[in-house]
Amino acid sequence: MNWLTNFVRPKLRALVARKETPETLWLKCPKCEQMLFMRDWEANQEVCSHCDHHMRQQPLKRLPHLFDEGRYELHPLPRVTADPLKFRDTKRYDARLKEAQSKAQGTTDALLVASGPMGGRIAIVALLDFGFMGGSMGTAVGEGLVMAADLAVVRKAPLIVFSASGGARMQEGILSLMQLTRTTIAVRKVKEAGLPYVVVLTDPTTGGVSASFAMLGDVHIAEPDAIIGFAGPRVIQDTIRQELPAGFQRSEYLLEHGMVDAVVHRHELRETLIRLTSLFMDPVVPEDRGLAVAVR
Numbered sequence: 001m002n003w004l005t006n007f008v009r010p011k012l013r014a015l016v017a018r019k020e021t022p023e024t025l026w027l028k029c030p031k032c033e034q035m036l037f038m039r040d041w042e043a044n045q046e047v048c049s050h051c052d053h054h055m056r057q058q059p060l061k062r063l064p065h066l067f068d069e070g071r072y073e074l075h076p077l078p079r080v081t082a083d084p085l086k087f088r089d090t091k092r093y094d095a096r097l098k099e100a101q102s103k104a105q106g107t108t109d110a111l112l113v114a115s116g117p118m119g120g121r122i123a124i125v126a127l128l129d130f131g132f133m134g135g136s137m138g139t140a141v142g143e144g145l146v147m148a149a150d151l152a153v154v155r156k157a158p159l160i161v162f163s164a165s166g167g168a169r170m171q172e173g174i175l176s177l178m179q180l181t182r183t184t185i186a187v188r189k190v191k192e193a194g195l196p197y198v199v200v201l202t203d204p205t206t207g208g209v210s211a212s213f214a215m216l217g218d219v220h221i222a223e224p225d226a227i228i229g230f231a232g233p234r235v236i237q238d239t240i241r242q243e244l245p246a247g248f249q250r251s252e253y254l255l256e257h258g259m260v261d262a263v264v265h266r267h268e269l270r271e272t273l274i275r276l277t278s279l280f281m282d283p284v285v286p287e288d289r290g291l292a293v294a295v296r
C-alpha cells in the first residue's frame with residue numbers, strides 16, 4: 001500500500017498537473033468560440049475581446065474594479081444555523097454546504113458584502129455568487145442582505161446589489177422562502193432612510209431573488225445579454241403553449257419592455273454607479289473645503 005501512496009500517486013498527480021497548464025492559459029469564449037488568452041481576458045474584466053460577451057464573474061474579481069483605487073473592506077456574513085432541516089437529497093445538505101464553502105473565496109455562503117469609497121463616497125455593495133450553489137438564497141444570504149442594508153442605513157451610504165442567482169435554496173425549504181420577505185423589508189429600510197438602492201442584474205438572475213430584492217431597486221442596471229426572469233423560458237412556453245419571441249428574458253429585451261433602466265457594459269459600470277448615486281445624494285464635500293466654508 002505504501003508503494004501505491006508514496007510512489008504511484010505522486011507520479012499520477014504530476015502527470016495530471018502537467019496536463020492542466022495549457023488549459024489554464026487559454027479559454028474558449030462560449031459565445032463566439034474564439035480562443036482567449038487567460039491573462040488578457042482577466043485584464044478585460046472577463047469580457048470577450050472578440051464579441052463582447054460578458055462571462056459570469058466571481059464577486060471577488062469584481063470588487064477591485066468598483067472601488068476607488070480598488071480599496072474595500074469585506075464584511076463577514078452573520079452566523080446562521082447550518083442545515084436547519086437536516087435535509088438530504090443525493091447528498092447531505094451540510095456536506096454540500098461544506099464543499100461549496102471550501103471552494104468559496106472571501107465568503108461563507110452565496111453572498112459577499114463589501115464597503116469602500118466609490119467616487120469619494122462610501123458605498124455598501126452586496127454581490128451574489130452564482131458559483132456558490134447557484135447563488136441560491138438561504139438563511140445566510142438573507143441575513144447577509146439584511147446586514148448590508150443595516151450597514152447602508154448606519155453609514156448613510158447607498159446600497160448596491162449585484163444579483164446572480166437561480167432562486168431560493170430548496171434545501172432550506174420554507175426558511176429560504178421567508179428570505180423573500182426579509183430582504184424586501186431590508187431594502188425598504190434603505191429607501192425609507194432616503195438612501196439610493198441600485199441593482200445590477202447579472203447573468204443569470206432568476207427565481208426567488210428576482211421575485212424579491214433584485215427587482216425592487218430605485219434603478220435597475222443590467223449587464224449585456226444576461227438572463228433575467230422568474231421561471232425559465234421552457235416552463236413558460238409549455239404553460240402558455242406559444243412560441244416565445246427572440247431574445248426573451250435577456251437584458252436588451254427587458255430594457256425594450258421597460259423592466260430595466262439601462263444595459264451597461266462591464267467596463268462602464270463603476271462610472272455609471274458613481275454618477276447614479278451622486279444624482280440621488282448630496283454632493284461629496286472634501287474635508288478641507290467643508291472646513292473653509294465653516295470658517296467663513
Ligand SMILES: [Zn+2]
Pocket residue numbers: 029030031032033034048049050051052053
Ligand atoms: Zn466571444
